[in-house]
Each structure stands twice: as structure tokens, then as C-alpha cells.
Amino acid sequence: MKNPFHVMLIPTLGCPAHCRYCWSSEPGSPVMSIGVVNEVVEWLSNFPEDRVTFTFHGGEPLLAGPGFFRQALPILSGGLKRMNPDFALQSNLWLMTPELASVLAEFHIPIGSSIDGPPEINDLQRGQGYFDKTMKGYEIARAHGLQVSFICTFTAQSVKFREEIYQFFLEKGFTLKLHPALPSLRNKNPEPYTLDPEEYGNLLVYLLDQSLEHPGGIEIMNINDLVKCVFFRRGTVCTFADCMGSTFAVDPEGSIYPCYRFIGMPEWVMGTVYDHPDREALARSDAWKRMQEFKAYVNEHCRDCRHIRYCRGGCPYNAMVPTDGQIAGVDPHCIAYKRIFDEITGRLNQEMQEGFGMESMGLLQGPRRPSKPGIMSLMQRMVSR
Numbered sequence: 001m002k003n004p005f006h007v008m009l010i011p012t013l014g015c016p017a018h019c020r021y022c023w024s025s026e027p028g029s030p031v032m033s034i035g036v037v038n039e040v041v042e043w044l045s046n047f048p049e050d051r052v053t054f055t056f057h058g059g060e061p062l063l064a065g066p067g068f069f070r071q072a073l074p075i076l077s078g079g080l081k082r083m084n085p086d087f088a089l090q091s092n093l094w095l096m097t098p099e100l101a102s103v104l105a106e107f108h109i110p111i112g113s114s115i116d117g118p119p120e121i122n123d124l125q126r127g128q129g130y131f132d133k134t135m136k137g138y139e140i141a142r143a144h145g146l147q148v149s150f151i152c153t154f155t156a157q158s159v160k161f162r163e164e165i166y167q168f169f170l171e172k173g174f175t176l177k178l179h180p181a182l183p184s185l186r187n188k189n190p191e192p193y194t195l196d197p198e199e200y201g202n203l204l205v206y207l208l209d210q211s212l213e214h215p216g217g218i219e220i221m222n223i224n225d226l227v228k229c230v231f232f233r234r235g236t237v238c239t240f241a242d243c244m245g246s247t248f249a250v251d252p253e254g255s256i257y258p259c260y261r262f263i264g265m266p267e268w269v270m271g272t273v274y275d276h277p278d279r280e281a282l283a284r285s286d287a288w289k290r291m292q293e294f295k296a297y298v299n300e301h302c303r304d305c306r307h308i309r310y311c312r313g314g315c316p317y318n319a320m321v322p323t324d325g326q327i328a329g330v331d332p333h334c335i336a337y338k339r340i341f342d343e344i345t346g347r348l349n350q351e352m353q354e355g356f357g358m359e360s361m362g363l364l365q366g367p368r369r370p371s372k373p374g375i376m377s378l379m380q381r382m383v384s385r
Ligand code: SF4
Pocket: 238, 239, 240, 243, 244, 247, 258, 259, 260, 261, 314, 315, 316, 317, 318
């Protein structure tokens, strides 16, 4: 992971869009005050970490407006200088203005936005007019030098158009991060959109093939992360690492949760930034204990899986959704994870046997070179970037 200590700040759960499968917005949600931001600084002063990444998430964080970011960013970066804060922002970009873009550009904030493919596919599942509004914000962000990548949510419907969606990203040159539509602990409505784990596995293998077949093409972040997990034998994104204790989320009123996905559920509150709890105090909360239970569950139930070191049972939140918050299984995407990890491991082993790995590292001379670019060449591309 870029930075293993991650704090998600949720300036508001409000959102001007009403995507059909979304479960993470709340109409009428308050906006975080600068007082809460100051308390975040006080709270984190108790932590020993020398690095932190803050991600502004929502709802739609830009609803907080330029004044919020103009004040909050210097408070966080100056008040926590010792932790060398990095920032990121997740936004649909509808509310992006030149003023907001220049504030964000001062802090070099990379933006993750959301587009689910060409306008007709995107607007069908996100809502009429969504595509154009996001593209307008994208142009403003790019004009101010901001880096934007796109999360593409694949649903049970849109996965049937995976070729069109991939082609769209390729033609536009957009960096793609795949997100499978998920059910939620808060709302079962998105279930008609939920991507079946087997379909998800097929999609990952399809994207792996595309990534290898178009070496000069777009970056597919999930594929890069999955390859890194296998190569380095440790989780490099939160889904495949034990996130408990290294990821927190703060809601608009200062309540602390294990992750933004639990926000709005009082039983998952671990404390409040106003009390400045250290890790030991947070560890006494029921929410922390339940998250730790997941770790123990994975150690027991995944112990014979050859991918346990870099999968760690997947996302604890996903794991709890089918059982209403109880720990009684691993992430239901286990099927997809096994499929893609098996695929990457198998191909990597074959390349090693063919000598490509050693050859590419200068350890073997000779003409043996696989006919098609493989996992090692993808690793080389990542390293050279
Ligand atoms: S609960 Fe899931 S989404 Fe949240 S930090 Fe953990 S792995 Fe990531």
C-alpha cells in the first residue's frame, strides 16, 4: 500500500447524484465543521505513525465547498507535519469549479472519480445526465493539472457490455479501477445490481488479458494491485491486507469508524475525535473487537488456502453483509479472488519455467521469450513507471 495508515474524512454524506445502486449517501446529512478538522489533528497527535493518507470521501465531499478545503488542508498538513500527510479525494466531480480545483491543485490531490463506461451505459445505471456533469468537472480538474482516475462500477447488467466498457476506457486513455457493485449492511436495494462473484472472477481474468494484450494501453489499477500482491506475497490494497487498526473513517460530526463503509451505523462507532482516543482506547470498542474477530476467523478458515498471505479473507465489511454484521464467513468474493490469484500464479510460474523471469532480469541469456507479453512484463512496466 502506498501508505498503510489511512484516515478517511467524510465531510458530508449528502450527494447531488442519486445513483441507482449507491448505498453511501444520506439526504440532509450535515457538513463537517472546521472544528472537527482541528479535533482530527489533536486526535492523531497521539498516534506514533510517521505517515498518513487522508482521503476525502462521501457522500460527495465537494459539497463542503471551497472554503472548507481552503481551511482544512493547511490545518491537516501543517498540524500533522510529523506524519507527512498525503491527500486523495473521491468525487463525482459535478461540483468541481475552477476555485475548488485550484485549492486542490495546491496540495497535488489525486482524484478518483466514477464513470461506468460510455454515456448510454453510465447513465442507465447512474442516472440521466450523470456522464456529462462528471465530464464537465473532469475538464476543469485537468485544466488545473489535477490527476483523475476513474472507478468503473460493474453491475450484473453492465458486465454484459464489458468489451464496450473496456474499449471506451482505452479510447479515452482513462486509468481504470474496477469496482464490483456490492450489497450493503444499510440497504438491500442495490441487490439487483450486485455482481455475482463468479462473474467478477471472469471479469478480472478478462481485464488481466486486456492489460497484457495492450502493453502500451491504459493502466488497470486492480490488475496491477493483484499482480503486486502475488509477486510481493503481501496485500497491497486494503481488501487484501488486515485493515483493522490501520484504517479509520471520521463522519461529519467527528465519530470514528473502522472504515467509511460503516458510517451511519451507530453500532460501528469506535469513539469520537473530541475525546482524542489512542489506539488502546479504540481497541476497547465493540466495533474494534468485531473487526479483530474477522482476523481470527480468516486465520482459521483460510489456513489451507495458498493465497492467504496476500488475500487475508478479503474485505471484512463484505464478509459481514450476508450475515447482518456477524462474522460467519469470509468475503463472498473469495471465488473471484481465488480465480484471479490462481490465474496470475499459474501464468507467473509458467513464465519462470520458460526462463522469461530470469532472462528479463538479466540472469539468463538466450532466445527463449514467450510469444506474448506476460505477468513479468507487466511487473516491469509498473517498475519503470
Ligand atoms: S472494511 Fe473493506 S473497504 Fe474498508 S478498509 Fe477494510 S478492506 Fe477496505
